[in-house]
Amino acid sequence: xxxxxxxxxxxxxxxxxxxxxxxxxxxxxxxxxxxxxxxxxxxxxxxxxxxxxxxxxxxxxxxxxxxxxxxxxxxxxxxxxxxxxxxxxxxxxxxxxxxxxxxxxxxxxxxxxxxxxxxxxxxxxxxxxxxxxxxxxxxxxxxxxxxxxxxxxxxxxxxxxxxxxxxxxxxxxxxxxxxxxxxxxxxxxxxxxxxxxxxxxxxxxxxxxxxxxxxxxxxxxxxxxxxxxxxxxxxxxxxxxxxxxxxxxxxxxxxxxxxxxxxxxxxxxxxxxxxxxxxxxxxxxxxxxxxxxxxxxxxxxxxxxxxxxxxxxxxxxxxxxxxxxxxxxxxxxxxxxxxxxxxxxxxxxxxxxxxxxxxx
Amino acid sequence: xxxxxxxxxxxxxxxxxxxxxxxxxxxxxxxxxxxxxxxxxxxxxxxxxxxxxxxxxxxxxxxxxxxxxxxxxxxxxxxxxxxxxxxxxxxxxxxxxxx
Numbered sequence: 001x002x003x004x005x006x007x008x009x010x011x012x013x014x015x016x017x018x019x020x021x022x023x024x025x026x027x028x029x030x031x032x033x034x035x036x037x038x039x040x041x042x043x044x045x046x047x048x049x050x051x052x053x054x055x056x057x058x059x060x061x062x063x064x065x066x067x068x069x070x071x072x073x074x075x076x077x078x079x080x081x082x083x084x085x086x087x088x089x090x091x092x093x094x095x096x097x098x099x100x101x102x103x104x105x106x107x108x109x110x111x112x113x114x115x116x117x118x119x120x121x122x123x124x125x126x127x128x129x130x131x132x133x134x135x136x137x138x139x140x141x142x143x144x145x146x147x148x149x150x151x152x153x154x155x156x157x158x159x160x161x162x163x164x165x166x167x168x169x170x171x172x173x174x175x176x177x178x179x180x181x182x183x184x185x186x187x188x189x190x191x192x193x194x195x196x197x198x199x200x201x202x203x204x205x206x207x208x209x210x211x212x213x214x215x216x217x218x219x220x221x222x223x224x225x226x227x228x229x230x231x232x233x234x235x236x237x238x239x240x241x242x243x244x245x246x247x248x249x250x251x252x253x254x255x256x257x258x259x260x261x262x263x264x265x266x267x268x269x270x271x272x273x274x275x276x277x278x279x280x281x282x283x284x285x286x287x288x289x290x291x292x293x294x295x296x297x298x299x300x301x302x303x304x305x306x307x308x309x310x311x312x313x314x315x316x317x318x319x320x321x322x323x324x325x326x327x328x329x330x331x332x333x334x335x336x337x338x339x340x341x342x343x344x345x346x347x348x349x350x351x352x353x354x355x356x357x358x359x360x
Numbered sequence: 361x362x363x364x365x366x367x368x369x370x371x372x373x374x375x376x377x378x379x380x381x382x383x384x385x386x387x388x389x390x391x392x393x394x395x396x397x398x399x400x401x402x403x404x405x406x407x408x409x410x411x412x413x414x415x416x417x418x419x420x421x422x423x424x425x426x427x428x429x430x431x432x433x434x435x436x437x438x439x440x441x442x443x444x445x446x447x448x449x450x451x452x453x454x455x456x457x458x459x
Contacts, residue, residue, distance in 0.1 A: 221378060
């Protein structure tokens, strides 16, 4: 008789399957009803600076062991709570536990009033003002700037255009610089099939549904796979918590301000201007070689939104003597959320930041 | 792999075969062209419907989508001007708000 057919083992397996079936039913009902959704963005924080819808948050930390503080610049198209998903799955909480003083620049939800915001609005006005506010709040002379996704592009532009900006270290995560390496997501606008203005809605912004569908088109079968994985793990409470939080985030995009979108399409996508060194904002050439501080470029090997060819060339474009790359076997979101982030990505990033910091 | 139930193994095998061509199709030039044409047609139809319904809605003294759009633009313009004025007025820093 094989071990798996022993009466004890069979009974154990039946018990386990019955228990899982009951949990599946319970979790399925909860999921369908939309109850028991995990609360996102729960790490305690204070608003230390605000300008219109933009807010700079400082996360509370009684155990700051390293200076300077870290200011995270989030993307323009998604909600920043992906960086603070829920207790036990929070990039922000990880950085706090590492002894860092963490700030996060949140852009809020753009509406018609933000439709005229250009890349300069963010790179020349908001980021420098937030940097000044963070320095004042933390009482330090400089700081580490950490840009995620399009927030990385904005951070790059801010540092390149304001060379006097007191940024000691620059960390860029999943940041596209070679937009010709983003063939799939830029397919509709790159060669003029659609013009930026075709995509804007009545508020003058790119509607969040368009952003969401563009990401969905990159992996059209992913949603079906996710449902299969959901069914497989429906009994698992811990999995369900993560699935619901992540599912909420992936359906929770924000409008992309129209003027910034036009510049992104015309200059970054069509002319690949960051890569070619031809980007002009406000009639002034952007020279990434003006960036001299240590740079860490964090790239994800399985990133389907910002694939490797889009993010890899960054160290060669900046003027820093120290431009490191941290290459991780993760996806776009896996860099900041999930088990892989907690085990590999975040320790790597926190370690680099601490190496380039001093004891508080 | 051995831990996965049989149905999942079958699903993954099918997904591995189906996903790459579907992804390639979704990022192809042909799909891009088709999508762009359908996007433009949808927009044109919406605008046509708006034009046709405008007269009826105005007869009933009801606002049209165009009216709402114009109002939104005007409110946004006023909001932007107000912000510009606010930016030129020195302000005291707010007391940190607890979250």
